Amino acid sequence: MDVDEPRPSPFEASNSSRQAPVPRASSLPPVLNPSNIEVGYVYSTLMMTHTNTRGHHEEQPDRISRIFNLLKDSNCLARMRRLPIRPITREEALLVHSEALWEKILAIQSMTEEDIADSAAYYDELSLYVHPTTPYCAKLSAGGVTEAALAVARGEVRKSFAIVRPPGHHAEPDEHMGFCFLNNVSIAAKVVQLRSSVKRIMISTGQDVHHGNGTQRAFYDDPSVLYISLHRYEGGHFYPNGPFGSMVSCGQGSGLGFSVNIPWPERGMGDADYLLAFQKIVMPIALEFSPELVIISAGFDAAEGDTLGECHVSPTGYAHMTHMLSSLANGRLVVALEGGYNLDAISVSALAVARVVLGEVPPQLEPMVASEVATETIWHVAMEQTKYWKNIDPSACEPLEEIEPITFSIPELLKAHRQDYLFRTHKMLEVPLMTQGLIDRFSTQVACTPDIMENQTLVVFVHEFGNLRVELDSAMYCDVHLEHSYLVDCSKQLITWARSTGYALLDVNVYAKPFVKSKVDRLHDSPGMISQSRSDVMTYLWDNYVQLTAARRVVLIGHGPGCEALMGLMRQRSVGVMRTVQGIVQVVGNHNVPLLPETCQLTQWYFKNSLVFVPQNHVAFRDKKLMRSTVKSCSAVKETQAVKLIIQAFPVIQEFVTERLGPAAGAKVVNGTS
Numbered sequence: 291m292d293v294d295e296p297r298p299s300p301f302e303a304s305n306s307s308r309q310a311p312v313p314r315a316s317s318l319p320p321v322l323n324p325s326n327i328e329v330g331y332v333y334s335t336l337m338m339t340h341t342n343t344r345g346h347h348e349e350q351p352d353r354i355s356r357i358f359n360l361l362k363d364s365n366c367l368a369r370m371r372r373l374p375i376r377p378i379t380r381e382e383a384l385l386v387h388s389e390a391l392w393e394k395i396l397a398i399q400s401m402t403e404e405d406i407a408d409s410a411a412y413y414d415e416l417s418l419y420v421h422p423t424t425p426y427c428a429k430l431s432a433g434g435v436t437e438a439a440l441a442v443a444r445g446e447v448r449k450s451f452a453i454v455r456p457p458g459h460h461a462e463p464d465e466h467m468g469f470c471f472l473n474n475v476s477i478a479a480k481v482v483q484l485r486s487s488v489k490r491i492m493i494s495t496g497q498d499v500h501h502g503n504g505t506q507r508a509f510y511d512d513p514s515v516l517y518i519s520l521h522r523y524e525g526g527h528f529y530p531n532g533p534f535g536s537m538v539s540c541g542q543g544s545g546l547g548f549s550v551n552i553p554w555p556e557r558g559m560g561d562a563d564y565l566l567a568f569q570k571i572v573m574p575i576a577l578e579f580s581p582e583l584v585i586i587s588a589g590f591d592a593a594e595g596d597t598l599g600e601c602h603v604s605p606t607g608y609a610h611m612t613h614m615l616s617s618l619a620n621g622r623l624v625v626a627l628e629g630g631y632n633l634d635a636i637s638v639s640a641l642a643v644a645r646v647v648l649g650e651v652p653p654q655l656e657p658m659v660a661s662e663v664a665t666e667t668i669w670h671v672a673m674e675q676t677k678y679w680k681n682i683d684p685s686a687c688e689p690l691e692e693i694e695p696i697t698f699s700i701p702e703l704l705k706a707h708r709q710d711y712l713f714r715t716h717k718m719l720e721v722p723l724m725t726q727g728l729i730d731r732f733s734t735q736v737a738c739t740p741d742i743m744e745n746q747t748l749v750v751f752v753h754e755f756g757n758l759r760v761e762l763d764s765a766m767y768c769d770v771h772l773e774h775s776y777l778v779d780c781s782k783q784l785i786t787w788a789r790s791t792g793y794a795l796l797d798v799n800v801y802a803k804p805f806v807k808s809k810v811d812r813l814h815d816s817p818g819m820i821s822q823s824r825s826d827v828m829t830y831l832w833d834n835y836v837q838l839t840a841a842r843r844v845v846l847i848g849h850g851p852g853c854e855a856l857m858g859l860m861r862q863r864s865v866g867v868m869r870t871v872q873g874i875v876q877v878v879g880n881h882n883v884p885l886l887p888e889t890c891q892l893t894q895w896y897f898k899n900s901l902v903f904v905p906q907n908h909v910a911f912r913d914k915k916l917m918r919s920t921v922k923s924c925s926a927v928k929e930t931q932a933v934k935l936i937i938q939a940f941p942v943i944q945e946f947v948t949e950r951l952g953p954a955a956g957a958k959v960v961n962g963t964s
Contacts (some may be wrong), residue, residue: 327446331372377429380392384610386463387463395428405422435477435478440485442622449624458470493516493585493586498587499521503535510541519550522556523554524555558600561604564607565610566665584624588626593639644922669689705799731827745793747843749796753800783795791948792953793951802823843870843952864925871900872944877903903942
């Protein structure tokens, strides 16, 4: 059997005497079965034979090939086990669909070109196109998701990714519609419940811009399946139209409360809106339901650049949503491709999700503020869902725009507390910033010891104290005092030691303040601009407070996202850095190891003078190619929490700094006194 040819189901039955020839396709790499691979995937190029012969269509065959090729080129598939794929059977499909719909779909395989042309108006009304191979592709798509789900439910893999088409979440029990013929995830959930010990399943279509009407319909009265959807609704005027996707469509009978809809009233929703909904609605309900398996109907048509969805979710946003869902069900997760019609957007979004599925930490999010319409919608949903779920607290979701001008966020309070601590305990002074853009973003966030202008030995500590996303492993659990006490303790150790040794200290908090002036201002508050502002503040400090004399010796210490800020400084002031800086310490935590500067000379300098700390379970140690392209050698610390990492590594950092800076001139100073 060709390795790309789907295997038959163990209980495959003859479905019809009218069988279109099954197409064959080019072969894939052989199926891998190493026991240590915990992530599987399903894919077959045979699903690409479902195509629109009448011209271009958004649901095009290249949707899956682009994703497959990008995952392959990014070395993701090499870290996964390819699972067998096979067509869904009649018996399995009838767990969700009517026999009449099954027969109607099978009849497509005998249609001639003339039949297809004559029926074009009928299928256009259903937002479908058909081809003689459509039934086989639809069965293969549903069978692929089912096999991916069974592999997870039976413990053969921990997670799986089904790269399949046609999609399925619009297919209702009695009708095919919206590019969908068979409801892939619904069939998979039913089969898993029937053929494994897993009974309590959560299905999330939060990543698709459309309401999964077919999926919700399949489980509307079923309390064993929790269905949650975030979708563009617009009062029921956005596809699939009608009131079924409203926030009051919560189920019926014994399933009442197990359907959760978060209906966006307008287009243009972005990362901040989706992630706020996840934190306030999706995850609290999911934790209370406590699923044994999570299936994501992973549509990527809410992605930036998709002309059908017209929303602005980034690959990083998709990664964070997947990361939160992967914390459920003891990590048992199935990702099944649904919508998404911009080939560039769908492929990079799928790659971001695949990396999370493989265990990588999502990229750092920039400061963001959810839109007013999102917070209002989330509050209304909370008011509805509090009828069914104890974990939902509407008061925590209530919009506060009336008192916003007189309130302070937790990060701002934490940063202010730390600045006060530096002044009272260590007599450190605020460093004035003279550029307006830097004042808006970083005022009161830079402190120094009084001897910064005279002392020839200087330690620069760059961090993001106050950024909750850096410290927390899960946004659902937030003990602010506990989480931040670790970085406070680290500061005490570092400052006390630096002063007792006689070094000057410059403390830089690069957690930028968000712009809160207007919606227009926020549109310009892009990740690129924020990253640039971090580099700008470091360059300003370098020019005015760090590089004062040729004789000065400096060590740079970065923590978390502060590491990237130091990389930006090295790129902009490479000559001065190589002349003045004696060493650089990067306490990366669970973030991506910052990439090396581009110039050969600076790269060699960095290899020779850097010390990088990551947790022992960091992805860098699993990817040797990544390891070689970032640092000569990372030091692994037996600690997984990023906030504790710097404390564990401190003795080594202390030794490294002392070796590089040598003894400081002048008397030893402790707590600002001689």
